[in-house]
Amino acid sequence: MAVVLLHPAVEQSLQSLPNDIETRIREKLADAGEDPERHLKPLKGRSEYSLRVGKRRAIIDWDRADGELRVLDVDTRDTVYD
Numbered sequence: 709m710a711v712v713l714l715h716p717a718v719e720q721s722l723q724s725l726p727n728d729i730e731t732r733i734r735e736k737l738a739d740a741g742e743d744p745e746r747h748l749k750p751l752k753g754r755s756e757y758s759l760r761v762g763k764r765r766a767i768i769d770w771d772r773a774d775g776e777l778r779v780l781d782v783d784t785r786d787t788v789y790d
Contacts, residue, residue, distance in 0.1 A: 710775045712741040718766075718779050729764070733782060736761045741777055744770060748777075751789075756780065765789070 714722070714737075722730050740747040740759050748757035748768060759766040765788045769778040781788055 710741050710744050710770070710777045712737050712777045712779065714779045715781070718782050721782055729762075733761045733764065733766070737766065737777075737779060740766075740768070744777060 722733060725733070736747070736759060744757075748759055748770060750757055751767075755769070757768045757770050759768055761782075763784055764782060765785050766779050767781040767788060769780055770776075771778065
């Protein structure tokens with residue numbers, strides 16, 4: 709189990725989304741906090757992880773020692789990896 713922390717820019721970005729999409733992303737992030745090994749995919753050539761939520765992706769820094777998932781960005785697949 710890990711604590712999910714949202715970067716302030718991510719929080720603002722989520723609030724600007726339609727309510728149904730925002731809710732779906734928040735629920736998926738909570739699921740990832742419960743079982744990170746199951747939900748997160750390591751990114752090739754990077755230390756971060758990805759969480760898929762439909763057409764959107766969350767980029768997450770997983771601090772295993774502190775038990776924290778730091779959500780760095782949430783956006784559509786075509787722009788989030790830049």
